[in-house]
Amino acid sequence: MTDLTAFRAQTHAWLEANCPPVMRTWMPEDEQVAGGKRAEYVRPEQKIWLDRMAAKGWTAPTWPKKYGGGGLSGDEALILEEEMQDLGCRIPLRGMGLSMLGPTLLEYGTEEQRQTHIPKIVTGEIRWCQGYSEPGSGSDLASLSTRAVLQGEHYLVNGHKIWTSNAHLSDWIFCLVRTDPTVKKHDGISFLLIDMDDPGVRPRPIKLISGKSVFCETFFENVQVPASHLVGQLNKGWTIAKRLLEHERKGIGGIGARQAAKFEIPPETVAKMHVGEVDGKIAEPILRDHIAAYSMDAQAFQLTRRRAAEEAESGAPPGPLSAMFKYYATELNKRRYEMLLEGEGFQGLGWEGEGFSDDELRFTREWLRSKANSIEGGTSEIQLNIIAKRVLGLPD
Amino acid sequence: MALILSEDAIMVRDTALDFFRERSPITALRKLRDDNDPDGFSRSLWRQMAELGWTGFLVAEDQGGSGFGVTGLGQVMEAAGRTLAATPLLSTGLLGASLLDLAGSAEQKDEHLPPLVAGERLFALALEETSRHAPYRIATTAVADGTSYRLSGNKRFVLDGHVADVLIVAARTSGAVGDRDGITLFLVPADAPGVSRTRTIMVDSRNAAIIRLDNTPATVLGRIGGGADVLDVVLDRARACLAAEMLGSSAEAFDRTLQYLKDRKQFGVQIGSFQALKHRAAQMFCEIEVTRSSVLAALSALDEQANDAAALASLAKAKANDTIFLCGNEGVQIHGGIGMTDEHEIGFFMKRARVAQATFGDAAFHRDRYAGLMGY
Ligand SMILES: Cc1cc2nc3c(=O)[nH]c(=O)nc-3n(C[C@H](O)[C@H](O)[C@H](O)COP(=O)(O)OP(=O)(O)OC[C@H]3O[C@@H](n4cnc5c(N)ncnc54)[C@H](O)[C@@H]3O)c2cc1C
Numbered sequence: 001m002t003d004l005t006a007f008r009a010q011t012h013a014w015l016e017a018n019c020p021p022v023m024r025t026w027m028p029e030d031e032q033v034a035g036g037k038r039a040e041y042v043r044p045e046q047k048i049w050l051d052r053m054a055a056k057g058w059t060a061p062t063w064p065k066k067y068g069g070g071g072l073s074g075d076e077a078l079i080l081e082e083e084m085q086d087l088g089c090r091i092p093l094r095g096m097g098l099s100m101l102g103p104t105l106l107e108y109g110t111e112e113q114r115q116t117h118i119p120k121i122v123t124g125e126i127r128w129c130q131g132y133s134e135p136g137s138g139s140d141l142a143s144l145s146t147r148a149v150l151q152g153e154h155y156l157v158n159g160h161k162i163w164t165s166n167a168h169l170s171d172w173i174f175c176l177v178r179t180d181p182t183v184k185k186h187d188g189i190s191f192l193l194i195d196m197d198d199p200g201v202r203p204r205p206i207k208l209i210s211g212k213s214v215f216c217e218t219f220f221e222n223v224q225v226p227a228s229h230l231v232g233q234l235n236k237g238w239t240i241a242k243r244l245l246e247h248e249r250k251g252i253g254g255i256g257a258r259q260a261a262k263f264e265i266p267p268e269t270v271a272k273m274h275v276g277e278v279d280g281k282i283a284e285p286i287l288r289d290h291i292a293a294y295s296m297d298a299q300a301f302q303l304t305r306r307r308a309a310e311e312a313e314s315g316a317p318p319g320p321l322s323a324m325f326k327y328y329a330t331e332l333n334k335r336r337y338e339m340l341l342e343g344e345g346f347q348g349l350g351w352e353g354e355g356f357s358d359d360e361l362r363f364t365r366e367w368l369r370s371k372a373n374s375i376e377g378g379t380s381e382i383q384l385n386i387i388a389k390r391v392l393g394l395p396d
Numbered sequence: 397m398a399l400i401l402s403e404d405a406i407m408v409r410d411t412a413l414d415f416f417r418e419r420s421p422i423t424a425l426r427k428l429r430d431d432n433d434p435d436g437f438s439r440s441l442w443r444q445m446a447e448l449g450w451t452g453f454l455v456a457e458d459q460g461g462s463g464f465g466v467t468g469l470g471q472v473m474e475a476a477g478r479t480l481a482a483t484p485l486l487s488t489g490l491l492g493a494s495l496l497d498l499a500g501s502a503e504q505k506d507e508h509l510p511p512l513v514a515g516e517r518l519f520a521l522a523l524e525e526t527s528r529h530a531p532y533r534i535a536t537t538a539v540a541d542g543t544s545y546r547l548s549g550n551k552r553f554v555l556d557g558h559v560a561d562v563l564i565v566a567a568r569t570s571g572a573v574g575d576r577d578g579i580t581l582f583l584v585p586a587d588a589p590g591v592s593r594t595r596t597i598m599v600d601s602r603n604a605a606i607i608r609l610d611n612t613p614a615t616v617l618g619r620i621g622g623g624a625d626v627l628d629v630v631l632d633r634a635r636a637c638l639a640a641e642m643l644g645s646s647a648e649a650f651d652r653t654l655q656y657l658k659d660r661k662q663f664g665v666q667i668g669s670f671q672a673l674k675h676r677a678a679q680m681f682c683e684i685e686v687t688r689s690s691v692l693a694a695l696s697a698l699d700e701q702a703n704d705a706a707a708l709a710s711l712a713k714a715k716a717n718d719t720i721f722l723c724g725n726e727g728v729q730i731h732g733g734i735g736m737t738d739e740h741e742i743g744f745f746m747k748r749a750r751v752a753q754a755t756f757g758d759a760a761f762h763r764d765r766y767a768g769l770m771g772y
Contacts, residue, residue: 268770268771268772271772272772280768280771280772281767281772282772288764288767288772289760289763289764291767292764292766292767292772293763295766295770296711296714296715296763296766297686299690300686300687300689300690300711300715301686303399303686303689303692303693304685304688304689306399307400307689307692310398310399310400314400316400320681321685324682324685327682328682381675384674384675385671385674385675387682388668388674388675388677389674391678392674392677392678393658394658394668394669394674395658395665395666
């Protein structure tokens with residue numbers, strides 16, 4: 001206990017000394033750092049902050065030191081997160097390397113793959129994207145048809161991925177490919193790491209309802225991938241794919257519990273600003289009731305995440321709780337934006353230009369973005385299927 | 397605030413689960429109902445509960461209790477909710493014990509708490525006067541009469557009102573109906589002059605009564621005009637523990653429904669293979685889990701007297717209300733025709749749900765209160 005108290009004090013002091021003041025402010029979406037060779041920094045402090053954190057391994061606090069991670073225990077990592085939250089420190093680096101591929105390689109990668117890829121994920125040198133979905137294979141992911149054929153020392157890859165987030169900004173892609181079309185669909189899939197610099201890989205950005213282009217169609221034409229880039233065994237990729245999805249869902253399920261919480265504007269504040277107040281209450285009683293209902297569900301959910309963490313810490317076997325996180329968190333986040341827009345009234349309806357504040361325009365775009373939460377990483381319907389089957393044991 | 401139970405609390409929970417399953421299954425409630433039992437609960441069951449120490453969880457050790465706390469009592473309530481056990485635990489073990497413990501004078505405690513803990517004296521809180529929970533909407537008058545007072549007014553939905561030996565009455569010594577200030581609590585022996593009690597037969601087969609007071613002599617419990625301070629704390633305990641009971645009932649209704657989804661076959665398959673039903677089951681699971689977290693947080697915050705205890709009590713009760721409504725109604729729907737029969741037990745859960753929802757604040761009441769406590 002005293003060790004942890006000391007760790008907290010040291011961490012606090014280090015953050016105080018090393019986190020540049022502008023990195024302790026609210027982080028607009030275009031200032032999120034995802035690293036990679038094509039990274040562009042709006043401010044020099046973003047890079048300074050990233051490099052300082054990466055040098056301590058604190059971009060990946062619990063990963064082993066020998067791969068550049070922070071080597072922290074779960075308790076220590078929680079303290080780091082709390083202290084960062086307390087000071088309002090921005091998350092120095094995010095991305096699919098940190099949230100999905102890294103943990104997967106630590107579990108399934110060869111020593112060489114770990115040595116090659118993990119340190120560059122920690123420092124943000126290489127940015128990764130996820131090549132799972134295809135035009136014909138979304139929820140039914142295992143039906144995917146991108147082909148990889150072993151030819152001597154290489155796999156020859158041909159196919160078409162879609163909804164590949166940030167493919168046009170990424171350096172490498174982890175891909176699910178079909179290596180055996182003759183067996184049951186789950187038994188012929190492999191997990192490949194592919195360098196996006198190969199001339200046969202072509203990402204094409206797609207415009208979203210929010211006006212942004214954060215995902216792509218990605219085409220593979222006679223791409224040659226060294227056989228050593230296969231993760232796990234040939235045709236055993238589905239198990240790895242599912243494990244990675246668990247990491248992805250855990251990440252998406254964490255929406256709302258982020259560091260940004262300190263700067264977040266709650267729906268009740270927005271509502272008071274726009275509809276006014278009577279005796280300290282939001283002047284519109286029905287809106288007030290809706291916001292209270294949302295906020296109470298949000299608190300109940302946060303308590304549930306905390307309970308799961310306490311259960312895990314107490315050494316209890318992992319319970320069924322985590323299965324609900326992705327579903328519940330994403331549905332809540334969508335509701336949060338509905339509440340923000342409802343509170344804003346006309347001011348929540350702007351697309352761009354005059355007549356609206358930056359926050360108002362931002363909320364509208366984020367409202368649109370939030371709709372993807374219950375689609376990406378497995379839809380809400382698929383999450384409910386998973387709960388019904390795995391937790392409740394209901395028949396197929 | 398702890399969201400996992402201590403070993404002691406787990407032991408209490410397990411003991412209580414076995415106890416109610418064995419000695420007070422739903423058939424016991426059905427029998428009380430069908431026999432028109434004059435008490436509406438089993439006195440021998442209540443004595444056994446007292447022997448297990450549950451009546452003393454909110455009473456200090458020097459009065460014969462254990463002071464084990466709200467979280468512990470919540471575990472017993474949750475277990476009782478599993479079998480819809482009808483007992484005076486809420487009216488006497490929680491409301492009576494807490495009000496006396498927090499507001500009673502030394503003499504009042506000496507007089508009432510030992511027999512309460514022993515399971516020999518029953519209490520009821522006479523609070524509500526309107527058609528829904530409104531703790532400050534008190535019109536019952538209290539007029540000074542020498543050193544004591546005389547009460548006049550009408551009380552309704554008094555839980556265990558017709559079996560209580562002592563009534564704890566909220567009456568107005570000053571201020572207007574709806575004011576938080578000016579409410580005073582009084583002790584009134586149930587057989588005092590001017591008290592008339594009418595048992596009301598409720599849809600959930602549990603006890604409640606209408607109580608009329610006509611110039612009834614009463615002694616003050618606690619501070620004159622400051623009754624709301626004690627009431628607020630005690631009602632929050634009641635809300636959190638009732639939420640725990642409702643959580644138990646929700647989980648039991650859900651478990652039974654889940655089993656039915658696996659047992660019942662139509663179109664040659666188990667009905668649990670239909671996705672329209674699977675998704676609803678998965679949603680019930682989620683709601684039960686977030687309700688459980690809210691209940692644990694509220695119980696623990698009340699034991700610690702944390703600043704956010706009131707908001708968490710409202711959170712727990714509001715979530716428990718929504719969840720028991722969901723599980724009760726889906727329970728009946730998913731059982732189909734058999735769910736509508738009196739012979740099947742699933743309907744008991746939906747009936748209990750409706751009454752428990754209205755007790756100490758429906759979901760709208762608690763959303764309003766939560767928003768107020770949060771500053772909007
Ligand atoms: C913003 C965003 C970013 C994304 N990023 C990536 C990425 O980086 N890499 C990547 O590989 N993919 C990515 N995706 C793709 C995402 O994983 C898929 O969109 C998702 O899995 C759903 O597949 P689909 O779009 O083909 O929809 P479909 O599977 O066609 O689903 C259509 C509808 O049918 C429902 N449905 C389907 N099957 C069932 C079933 N069995 N039971 C009940 N309902 C069902 C779905 O819930 C949905 O409502 C991203 C998606 C979004 C929106």
